[in-house]
Amino acid sequence: MTETAADTTRTGGVVPTALEAAVTTTDHLRIGRAWLASGALLLVASLVAGLLVSVERMDLTGMAVFGDVDSLFRFWSAYRVGLVLLVVVPVFVGLATAVVPLQVGASSIVFPRAAALGFWVWALGAAFTVAGFVIDGGLGTPGAVSRTDAVALTLLGLLMVIGGICCATVCILTTIVAGRTAGMNLSRVPLFAWSVLVAGSIWLVTLPVLAANTVLIYVDLTGRSAVAFGVEDTIWGQLSWAFSHPQVYAFALPLVGIAGDIVPVAARRRHGNHRALLVLTALIGVLSFGAYAQAAFDIGTPIREQAIFVVEAFLIVPLVLLVLVGLVDVLRRGVGSRRTRMPAPLYLSVLSVLFLLDGTVLGALRAVAPLDLLDRSTTGAQFTFTIGAALLAAMAGTLWWGDLIVGRVVPQGFGLASALAVAVGIVLVAVPDTISGFMGLTDFTGGDLGGAGNPESGVDVLNTVALVGSAHLLVGALGWLVTGVLRLRGARSLADPWGGHTLEWSTSPVEVTSESPLLDATVEAGA
């Protein structure tokens, strides 16, 4: 483990308190743990919002939970924004901050202070965003009855969240590009590091575009009178491209790397073609670039009916299928070579790729114009499958690398049970939404009270199933949180519990005593 001694040397031998150490640390493992813990807490908050929306959908005419459509919309949009920018991306950033430097043979993350800054900016932004949603702000409402200052707070929070993620991503990508150990060229990096390189690059070129949208809205909203972008009932439309096809694939992409690293070690067989998986991951990343698909700024032919959107939607399906085939091939060759049971993360990571495939298939169906699914609840189903897949992979990743990140073990069974609850929840939420979409239910059901969830709508049974699914998701998330707490109290872990072949498992304990370890190492070597 690379626990740092920098904190004590900086303070002249005075041992900092736990809080001081947590706030001032530049150790990549500690920063990674902070991202993971915050992401897990915000997952529970996001899923509570999702559960409340599901309860309200049972009978929208009564509005028993929220009281009005605008409040329902706030929580509905908070669920989507929260799951992506406050949960899935931060958890992947946390895993990458902790694991990627070890995978590429760097002694620490490059720019450790910037990495810490990224986390704290994100954390403050997340607090602002959540506060904005809670105090009647959010990202605009259909009825335009939000508090303007609270909407501005949400937008400011969103900007800080994006800034924090981008800052952390720059540190991770620089570590992969410039911090690799001698002899490890890019074609040899482990798949998780590669998938983070690809996904992080896409985040870096798309999240600033989302920030540009947000700044336009913020400036217009806080002016004397909003003229275009800050008009409340248009805000979500300008930002929604980041939470639907194809951009959601970019946020979920590291799951390919997590599965790609876990499967061969667990199955005791190497990938048939490592480079092919690298290329497939890169192609999925390129196709997931979604900043152009801003339906709110359509001129002439709607962007979502243009060839680029449709072709992209269909091309991504065979690529994900090929990834899945590659993983199954490794598993098939590995069957019988193990004397012991397959580890829990193996099942979860393969399941996550399967869910991603479901999401891409739904994305392709949405692009078929005659089916008219673009603004139906199929959009929500695709979101659930894709972001759910990412969540499942993140849970697999924390079970897999948790021993390395925390230095303590946890019973795999409890983690597996929690993740399976999440998997069941994903299916129970996404499948009814898919069917409802084909029956004509709109994506934001509150905008269509007559056909949304009253007893005569014909989708009430499906809404009930989705409610059970939301409850499953929440239970699974709580289980994941408890797993993390149990790990903190577990026994000390082995250096390599899985017999892994990637570099992070062979890294011997290193004490990081410098703020710039990579620089110091090369200066000492005379470069």
Next chain:
Amino acid sequence: MSSTTFSPAVPNRPRTLVIGSALATSGVLMFFGGLFALYFSRRADAMAWGTEWFPEGAIRLPPGGMNMATMALSAITMAWAVYSVINNDRIHLYLAMAITAVMGVAMLNQTVFYFNDIALPIDHSEATTFLFVIVGAHMAMVLVGVFWLGLLLLRALGGQDTSRNRDLVSAAALYWYAAVVVYMVIWFGIYIAK
């Protein structure tokens, strides 16, 4: 037969600062890319419908042209700074960085004066909102660059920027060139095409 002993290969110094700056700058460029894409798309729509984009006479070319000339010259002085640090020419390095920073401040001053002069309200129309957001964001970008150059100048005065430690200057130059490129698009898209 004599044996030959080879010294171990000197490892390459990782240019982390340059790579990190390139990545961060690409993010900044995409921020402006998003703004420009929306700007040109909405402007094309307004033109197609025959509606007024900017109020008649509100945007004049000379102030934009002066700013463009200032930024273009600052790109040259920035390149001079990089050349000087590579050649360990500290006097020219001080001069080049100081002149670049002064040009950045001059550009900011000219822009603030011009926008006070035209007194166009930000909420006049969609076009003016775009104008203030794009120009304001670019001013923030230049301001960051000026602070960065000031920091570099202090480091250079302390003898820390040498040909062996030139990455911070190279990284700043990369960022500054990006600021110049962004202004070229502003100059063409807003001041010339209006």
